[in-house]
Amino acid sequence: MNGAHDCGGMMGFGPVAREENEPVFHAPWEARMFALMSAVGDVGGWTLDEDRSACESMRPGDYINTSYYEHWLHGAETLLQKHGLATLDEIRSGRAATPARPVTPTSAAAVWPAVTAHGSYQRKASVPARFRPGDMIRTRNIHPETHTRLPRYLRGQVGEVIASHGAHVFPDSNARGGGENPQWLYTIRFKASDIWGRESRDLIHADLWEPYLEAR
Amino acid sequence: MPHDGHHHDHDEGSELSPLALRVKALESLLVEKGYVDPEALDVLIDTYETKIGPRNGARVVAKAWADPEFAGWLKRDATAAIASLGYTGRQGEHMVALFNTPETHNMVVCTLCSCYPWPVLGLPPVWYKAMPYRSRAVIEPRQVLSEFGVSVPETREVRVWDSTAExxxxxxxxxxxxxxxxxxxxxxxxVTRDSMIGTGLAKQP
Structure with missing residues (x-):
């Protein structure tokens, strides 16, 4: 989706605002929001891709004018309703009015094992890789209305495959309930001069799935 | 509203901000429904405030500097090398180490959201998640670096890495x-946090 989240190359946001000795959370509600999203994600039945898709589905003006954990709050409220875990009235009132889905919440003792567990998004490939390191590719000029991880600024561009990571869960499918549909994932190197049309010796890299790419 | 997305809500007082109230309502509901355990929430917060942070990454870097064999392993298979120090888990499932050299300076961004290697760096700083850094790191990396006090000579290549996958x-x-x-x-x-994102250099002794 061509949303406000896809901001690579946008202009006008001003300087980067750094903060010395920045705390992990800037207010108690941020910490609670972080923990709530993590904990309910364990039982909600949605995927990380669906989570990202929900957070970036805010109206562009709202997305730009709100902070990171407000995006999470929007995402959590969206997903709870979509997956039938809570109604909008319940979310607004903070009181349960419908029966809960029976789930086992993550216990305090299970947090550390859960957050440090060895995970992987790599899956068995169903087809051979179409590209290998050294190949030149062109990214497809596509504009899906649903979640994608091919940024706008890298569409229709020539790049070089510099690494292959095997087949990984494909967000474009997984974010909308279409299953993991694993696809080959590559690191692609682009010349900044090609992307921005001005002289530069710098390089830009992105990790892109095979359906985003065509042979050059 | 500040356009850097950087908010300071002071909800220590008796009046909670509208946002704090919304999150409080959400927590009450999720606890009442039995979807989350409040003690687990406390542990999650403590984990990322005190246990998982950039000191982990600093240990990885220090070992890479001191131990050429470990540095080689990190280049070949960063996920396994980092796991050997006990740093595994969410948002660090597939790790790649980028070695700065006299010819190249590496810098990491996530233009689409805020992907960041949690097991080695903890949760990202606000600037990493906000629009100015995300929008500018790919189009004017050298200017962004200069705002961080990092001047990269023209003879040195800047390599930007947009974290678009896992x-x-x-x-x-x-x-x-x-x-x-x-x-x-x-x-x-x-070893500073910013030096491991590529927006800083290691401190001089």
Whole structure:
């Protein structure tokens, strides 16, 4: 989706605002929001891709004018309703009015094992890789209305495959309930001069799935 | 509203901000429904405030500086090398280490959201998640670096890495001169969070 989240190359946001000795959370509600999203994600039945898709589905003006954990709050409220875990009235009132889905919440003792567990998004490939390191590719000029991880600024561009990571869960499918549909994932190197049309010796890299790419 | 997305809500007082109230309502509901355990929430917060943070990454870098064999492993298979130090888990499932050299300076961004290697760096700072850095790092990396006080000579290539998948990047800054014979513990003290994102350099001894 061509949303406000896809901001690579946008202009006008001003300087980067750094903060010395920045705390992990800037207010108690941020910490609670972080923990709530993590904990309910364990039982909600949605995927990380669906989570990202929900957070970036805010109206562009709202997305730009709100902070990171407000995006999470929007995402959590969206997903709870979509997956039938809570109604909008319940979310607004903070009181349960419908029966809960029976789930086992993550216990305090299970947090550390859960957050440090060895995970992987790599899956068995169903087809051979179409590209290998050294190949030149062109990214497809596509504009899906649903979640994608091919940024706008890298569409229709020539790049070089510099690494292959095997087949990984494909967000474009997984974010909308279409299953993991694993696809080959590559690191692609682009010349900044090609992307921005001005002289530069710098390089830009992105990790892109095979359906985003065509042979050059 | 500040356009850097950087908010300071002071909800310590008796009046909670509208946002704090919304989150409070959400927590009450999720606890009442039995979807979350409040004690688990406390543990999650404590985990990322006190246990998982950039000191982990600093240990990885210090070991890479001190131990060529480990550095080689990190280049070949960063996920396994980092896991050997006990740093595994969410948002660090597939790790790649980027070694800065006299010819190349690496810098990491996530233009689409805020992907960041949690097991080695903890949760990202606000600037990493906000629009100015995300929008500008790919189009004017050198200007962004200069705002961080990092001046990259024209002869040195800047390599920007946009974290668009589940691969997470850790920059290995150059080892400062004058640290020959230092222990890994001493070396780790020179490794800043920003130097592992690529928006800083290691501290000079």
């Amino acid at each position: 691969v997470r990047y850790l920059v290995i800054p150059e080892r400062p001169a004058g640290t020959e014979g230092w222990s890994e513990e001493q070396l780790a003290e020179l």
